[in-house]
Amino acid sequence: MITALAVLLLVNAVWNAIVWPQFYKRVSRDDRARDAAGKPTRFLIVHAVLIGISLLIAAVSLVVAIVALVSA
Numbered sequence: 001m002i003t004a005l006a007v008l009l010l011v012n013a014v015w016n017a018i019v020w021p022q023f024y025k026r027v028s029r030d031d032r033a034r035d036a037a038g039k040p041t042r043f044l045i046v047h048a049v050l051i052g053i054s055l056l057i058a059a060v061s062l063v064v065a066i067v068a069l070v071s072a
Helices: 002-029 042-071
Strands: none
Touching: 002 042
16 A cells, blocks of 8 residues: 555655646746746746645655655
8 A cells, every 4th residue: 555655645746746737837938927127026936836845745755755665
């Protein structure tokens, strides 16, 4: 059972590492991402924070998965 959960965490980490950077590229190219002066808007900042948190969770999932697999 531990191995199955570790694999699930590993899949979660890989999925997040693939999906979120691509989403950030789309968000950063959006017209709402920057104002007329080129400064980042709240739209970009909020999405960047959410993406950063998601990638942090992915990193934690990866570490926990590796620890679980090594100790199993």
